Amino acid sequence: MILNKLSVLNYKNIRQAEIACSSKMNCFFGRNGMGKTNLLDAVYYLSFCKSHVHTAESQLIHRDEALCVLQGEYAYEDRTEAILCSIGRGQRKLFKRNQKAYQKLSEHIGLLPLVMVSPFDSELIRGGSDERRRWLDVIISQYDKTYMHALIHYNKALMQRNRLLRDQSRDQSLYEVLEMQLVQHGEVIFQKRARLVDVFLPFFNEYYQIICQSSEHVGLQYISQLRSVHLEEKLAEDRERFAAVLDRIGAAYPDAGMASSLDEARTVARRIGFPLLVRPSYVLGGRGMVISYDAASLSDYMDQAVRISPEHPVYLDRFLEDACECDVDALCDGQEVYIGGVLEHIEEAGIHSGDSASCIPPFSFSDRVVGRLRDLTRTLALELGVRGLINVQYAVKGDTIHVIEANPRASRTVPFVSKATGVPLAKCAALVMAGWKIADLGLPPDDRRLKHFCVKEAVMPWGRFPGADIVLGPEMKSTGEVMGIADTYPEAFAKTQIAIAYGLPRSGTAFISVCDRDKRHILPIARAIQRLGFRIAATEGTARALRGGNVACETVRKISEAHPNIGDALAAGEVSFMVNTPFGRTTRSDGYALRTEAVKHGVTCVTALSGASAFVAALEAAADAPDGFSIRALQDLEVYDVTVRR
DSSP states (O other): OEEEEEEEEEETTEEEEEEEOOSSOOOOOOSTTSSHHHHHHHHHHHHHSSOSSOOOHHHHBOTTOSEEEEEEEEEETTEEEEEEEEEETTSOOEEEETTEEOSSGGGTTTSSOOOOOOGGGGHHHHSOHHHHHHHHHHHHHHHOHHHHHHHHHHHHHHHHHHHHHHHTOOOHHHHHHHHHHHHHHHHHHHHHHHHHHHHHHHHHHHHHHHHHTSOOOOOOOOOOGGGTSOHHHHHSOOHHHHHHHHHHHTOBOOOEEEESSHHHHHHHHHHHOSSEEEEESSOSTTTTOEEEOSHHHHHHHHHHHHHHOTTSOEEEEEOOTTOEEEEEEEEEOSSOEEEEEEEEEEEETTSOTTTSOEEESOSSOOHHHHHHHHHHHHHHHHHHTOOEEEEEEEEEETTEEEEEEEESSOOTTHHHHHHHHSOOHHHHHHHHHTTOOGGGSOOOOTTOOOSSEEEEEEEOOGGGSTTOOOOOOSSOOOOEEEEEEESSHHHHHHHHHHHHTOOOOSSSEEEEEEOGGGTTTTHHHHHHHHHTTOEEEEOHHHHHHHHHTTOOOEEOOOTTSSSSOHHHHHHTTOOSEEEEEOOSSOOSSHHHHHHHHHHHTTOEEEOSHHHHHHHHHHHHHHHTOTTOOOOOOGGGSOOOOOOOOO
């Protein structure tokens, strides 16, 4: 392929140029800044539909002009190829071959093979791995259409997957589809890159010896993790390696297993025991996660999981009932760890951290437990070699602390912790990742005691999704957050309820209906409700348990029973708030209908005992402040200005 003619109009600093080229060698010479390199870049553009340097399309057009045009006439064997490219501001660029426009620019790549040698090539050695991968892509795409198409599809799938991650999408099926595409196309890219390096090495040595006038042999190696592991395995989280880390530092964690069939799941269940937290291999926002309390529910889940995604295993973790979860956000520079905050969840374990209310500082943990959480986080961050932020989630049951997961990234709690403590954790992390040390940042002591309590509460979209069950669980459902600040934890929590517009009733009827395992534990909550002056109504089973605990209550019929029943009372506005805890998996049963009716009529419904306890504490705080709560603005909290000290 020989370039006979080149025409350039308004390309970079070239107003207009018409060049007739020799079939042998062409040399451009002139003073600096005249456009010699830009002429070569125009030739490159006609071959690859883009500039040799990373330049935005709009910057290729000469200033004050609306359009640039490149034309090339090529001779190949006995035919002539005429290539035209026009780039307009704010318009899609046009590429034509012999006056016929391309539908896809990828169809043009490889028609005009070209090797560009420029001073920028030094970046192949000095620059990062991205430059070397780009060089391989340019070379292979010219002669291998399969590679080019795989590269296009891989980059498209990667971009879409990253967008889902950035937007915190919870559609697991999309992740699975995109990651299947990444595996399929990524394997093609890896194999063909490795092949090029192997084939290129003898030629590289031949010309190296000619240039250096030496018999010395040099090597080129394409280093990729895919030489030892499949891409699909790299995309999935490596739980086994993480478990080995926890074993090494002596940290406890829930027993777990993996299954690809119902028989394997039953084997794991026999070893671990129920209840189980069951989830897919790939999960974000708790999508597809359930708590299985028995063999029947496990069988139903596995049947569905195997049918939908037979090639991906299911993870089964021992679910820690009656445990309290907490988050710890920390900053690590590889040598020192700064604890940003310890957040105690208000709801018990099993509810997604994005849905669970949480409080900083912890309101019920002992100093010993808090100290152990801080020590574990420091050890884990250093062991993982984190540079920046890390979020660790724990389950505390008695005196035992279990590590649930560690995320070496900024978590959704970082903004809340930063507001509560006055320490801009994201800014600090950026400085640490840029090479600064924690000691350089002038941060306040991370073990100082805050003079206030801050509560984060999730905003639920129940009113916008009629028919959705409001029971909280491992799958995230919230659409936002509010923050309450006060001198006490109950008042801070009360402010979050007001912010969400749940309201804090002062009188009326409280309806209670809880599952069997919660009947004993509801008694102190019910007594507190009674002390606040509320009448209590309950379904027959709960009413029997309440009266046995010396709590006076009225028995009402279930929503599925004859009228008048609790559904009629909700419709008539006779219920101020209700406590309803389901057992096991959520089903379209009496409890589901009850909770749906509560949402329909705007009645606050609490579905966990821990949440009920917090809500009653908020009612008590409201009763102690008949004139309303004092205002505590974010601007009133202490804010630390991070300054680099060197």
